[in-house]
Amino acid sequence: MQHLDLQVIEGALRWANLGHRLWLCTVLATFGSSPRAPGAMLVARQDGEHLGSLSGGCVEEDFLERLRQEEFDEPVQQVRYGGQGSEPNASRVRLPCGGRLELLVERLEPSVATLTHLEVMHATLLGRRALTRYVPLDGRGATFVLAEASGPAIVWKEGVIGVRIGPALRLIIAGISPVSEACASFASTLGFEVIVCDPREEARRGFAVPGVELQAVMPSTFIASGGCHAATAVVALTHDPRIDDLAMIEAVRTQAFYIGVMGSKRNSQARAERLRRSGGLTEAEIARIKMPIGLGLGSKTPAEIALAVMADIVRVHRGRAQDVL
Template structure:
């Protein structure tokens, strides 16, 4: 019998949006340790997903203060560049196995330019970021988007290329 010991799979969700609760709930069901960070204390109090740790802090500060080990996924779900961009700038400096941020193809291209120009990120760092986030399932509702995000995280976690699906 082979016994492998590794850190628990962790999902750090940067920001609270309509996608956050279903994404956190899926992740808990999949066995992830889930941590949600948002600077809005009222939004943090209102988020009620069993098994989820919530921190009323700027996600970028949480990510830079804590170790995101190789079994960590970091996702930004707000569409707010002040939260999402800063979280991405910190996440690429970690060992996180998955880093992703929401937005259309056009928004993602603009974000990549911003991260390069303002954030000083290299092309290699920007290439680590899944943007747009998630599998292209044609998702419309918050739950469908959350499913697409978690499906993509599981795909990467298991080392599957998109063309293998």
């Protein structure tokens, strides 16, 4: 399964190539109990076909009904769900717990300009560098500017809204094990691009997780060749130091936002010493590695360990402290 943003943009490209007019919706801001984060996207056709999501379902249902009624006829509109229904462009839909959701709605004609714009977005999601897409509210057409390494999802300027687009979330799994298979399955369901690296033919022979890319190389080789970008997590889950340690040595030299390796506290202490002594890693580099990996859920089975790993990756990606629910 692809990252949700990739599904949205690839669907938009497919429909635009078929001559469909599209509406691209982006979450601008959320207040209270709004499920999706700023930057989340949905693309829709006037017949109700759509990809992506904006909330838990009620917003999508209302938006698609209003779209069928031809309410969104401007090139660019801001729409609010929740809050006071008397406000301009406010919807009658109320979100739970007083939540509020603000959307940017762009009408895209099936033109060469639209196809080019969507191709840039697609390449950015598959690439290594982030862009900010500046959308003038007067409908003059969006432009792209290279974004900083990190920054807010939405930038507000007078008459213009900037939407940050970055590489799709990627998970590199170093080595195949029962935990690796469960982790790959969870990550794929969560919308990560999942790449599993293992040079052992016997290990690869029994591996079968739909939608996961399998590379017959040492994980360290794949990582060193440029397999990581800033939206990448790297996990080593084999208990084999020949695979795990080398992967960690290469991973700390990248921009990966999460690096972790499986093992008990005692094994992790021994690994840290090996990485320090034989791998030449500094204390700062060792500190980047989550070992033991994952949240402390008391996990025992491969699936439970994989759950703890993916939960911790999502926590770090969301910028949440470990002791905050």
